[in-house]
Structure formats: structure tokens, C-alpha cells
Amino acid sequence: MHIRVINPNTTASMTAAMRQAAQQQAAEGTTVSASQPDAGPVSIESHFDEAISAVGVAEEVLKGEREGGIDAYVVACFGDPGLLAARELTRAPVIGIAEAAFHLATLISTRFSIVTSLGRTGIIAEHLLQQYGFSHHCRRIRAAEIPVLDLEHHPEAAFTRIVEECCRARDEDGIGAIVLGCGGMANLTQEISHEVGLPVVEGVSAALKLAESLVSLGLYTSKHGDLAYPLPKAFTGKFSGLSDL
Ligand SMILES: NC(=O)NC1=NC(=O)NC1=O
Numbered sequence: 001m002h003i004r005v006i007n008p009n010t011t012a013s014m015t016a017a018m019r020q021a022a023q024q025q026a027a028e029g030t031t032v033s034a035s036q037p038d039a040g041p042v043s044i045e046s047h048f049d050e051a052i053s054a055v056g057v058a059e060e061v062l063k064g065e066r067e068g069g070i071d072a073y074v075v076a077c078f079g080d081p082g083l084l085a086a087r088e089l090t091r092a093p094v095i096g097i098a099e100a101a102f103h104l105a106t107l108i109s110t111r112f113s114i115v116t117s118l119g120r121t122g123i124i125a126e127h128l129l130q131q132y133g134f135s136h137h138c139r140r141i142r143a144a145e146i147p148v149l150d151l152e153h154h155p156e157a158a159f160t161r162i163v164e165e166c167c168r169a170r171d172e173d174g175i176g177a178i179v180l181g182c183g184g185m186a187n188l189t190q191e192i193s194h195e196v197g198l199p200v201v202e203g204v205s206a207a208l209k210l211a212e213s214l215v216s217l218g219l220y221t222s223k224h225g226d227l228a229y230p231l232p233k234a235f236t237g238k239f240s241g242l243s244d245l
Contacts (some may be wrong), residue, residue, distance in 0.1 A: 001029065001071040001215050003208060006060045006086075007036040007183065008053035008077040009043050013152055014184050018076050018204050021186035025205040027212055033070075035060050043148035043184075044077050045118050054082030061086045061094070062245070072211035074100075076183040076204050078116060079124045087227045089245075093214040094221060097203025098125065100210050101179045102134040105201045109176025111139045112201070113169040115162060116181025117151075119143035125181055139173040141181070151184040159188060166196040177201055 005022050007015040019034035026032050037056025041049040057075055064070045072093040075083050080096030087094045105112040114125050122141040129135045144161040151158045162185065166178050177199045180189065186204040193200040214220075221227055235242040 001212065002031045002033065002069055003072045003074060003211050003215075004060075004064050004070045005032060005034040005074045005076050005204065005208070006057055006064075007034060008040070008057050008075060008081050009049075009148070010036050010038070010040045010056070011042050011149065011152065012036060014149075017152075018183055018186045021189075021202075022074070022204050022208045025208050030212055032208065034076075035063070044079060044081065045121055045148055047124070050077075050079045050081045050124065053077065054085060057082035058085050058089060061089045062242075065090055071215045074204065074207040074211060076186070076207070078181045078183060078203060079121070080128060084227070087221045088230050091220045091223060093211055093219065095207040095211045095214075097183055097207045098128045098181070099132050100207035101201045101203040102129065102132055102137070103210070104206045105177045105179050106134065106137050108199050108201075111137060111173070111175045112177040112179050113140045113142055113173045113175045114138060114179045114181045115142045115144060115165045115169060117144060117146055117148045117184070119145060121181070138179075139175050140169065142169055143181075148182060148184050151182070159191070162188065163192055163195045166192060166198070166200070170196055170198050179203070 015034045015036045023032040040053050040056040075096045078098050080098045083096040144165045146158045180202045189202040232244040
């Protein structure tokens, strides 16, 4: 099967790291490809960044559908930007990394904490916990207080900050597992879990395995109801190419 990982930010090196992390977890016979929007934020750290990146996610799914042969998509940003819009555009399963991580964390612990990048993105995770029904499972949303691109530009310092915050969560929050709250942390999972001594759930890998499971079960995004294909209509201006999809 073929799974496309979409990095909603436009940092190609982060996309490559996500693809590598996902391919390492993929089952034999699963090909993982990755893409990012041509236009949008280089990192997603605010509501505004999320809003802009959601358009890019939709465009990447449309590209994938035109390309053909993609069995599932992963939206690899912890805010799950544009997830429902993306699901309208395809019958293929579309899995957000936050939603995937929350599901898996509740299967291995009764309580988990999230360690994300910047504290100001915490409300985005909080809204997703409410939306997906996991609020009572999550003890606390913590932040390493690192800009997302520091994961690329200052990886050692970022790793240290993330491990320190994970250790505080382990010692203070009464949890059994930790969810890493950034797609840019995809290649750090094993090291962090080893340092912290708790199971660490990382969203890109979680979403990849859930996507494989859905495809293997023959499950697809329902086209009955609100996730049916969008109604054909005219789009104007720079979105005119989306008219009558
Ligand atoms: N909370 C986050 O760090 N979200 C993210 N921003 C990105 O650019 N990728 C993420 O996963």
C-alpha cells in the first residue's frame, strides 16, 4: 500500500525527517511518500499559521488524488490542520497525528500528558482533546518552549528541553504515557522513551500504523453525510482553480 505523509508546514527537511520516521515504522509492503505545500508557513505555531496551512493540506490531498494510487494520507502537524476538509476530498483514510496519538495513548495508559513545542500552541491541543473526546484522559499539556524549527536548527538543545519536560510530566502528573505534541519530533521517540522510562506516543508513527490498519480492513472515509465530496461551486481569485472540483 502507499501512504502519503503531508507535512502542513513548508520546511522540506522536516518533511524528509517525517517520511524517514514513518517508513521505518511501516509494514513490509507499505510505501511512504511525503509532501508539503508549495506555499504557507515554514512552521505552525499559532491559530493564524494553522489556518493558512489548512489550505495547503487540502491542496496536497487534491494533488495526491490527481496523482492516484494513494491509499491513505497522514496530516503531520499536531494541530491536525484541515483534517475534516481533507477527508471530504478523498475516500482514502486521512489521519491526523494528534488524533492518532490520543487514541493510542489511551490504549496503553489511563492518563497521559502532552509535551509540545511552544506553550501558545497548547490551546490548539486542548481544543482537539475536547473535539475528539479525550479531555479527561489528558492530565496536562506541557511545552518544552522551543520554536518548532529549533528541532532542526538546534536539535541537541531541543532534545534536552523535551526530555526535561517529559521527566517533569512523569514525576508530577500521575500519568502512564506521554504524547509528543509536534510532527517535528517524529524521529526522537525511541531516544526520549529510553531517557524518560515511559511509553512515548509520537503522532506520525501512530497515524501511519492506524492508516495501515484502516486500509488493511478495507475501511475508507465515508462519503455518506458530512464527509461527502464538496458541493461543486465557483471559487474566485487565487482559488479559482478549485471551481467545480
Ligand atoms: N504544536 C506544534 O508544534 N505543531 C506543529 N507545528 C509544526 O510546524 N508542526 C507541528 O506539528
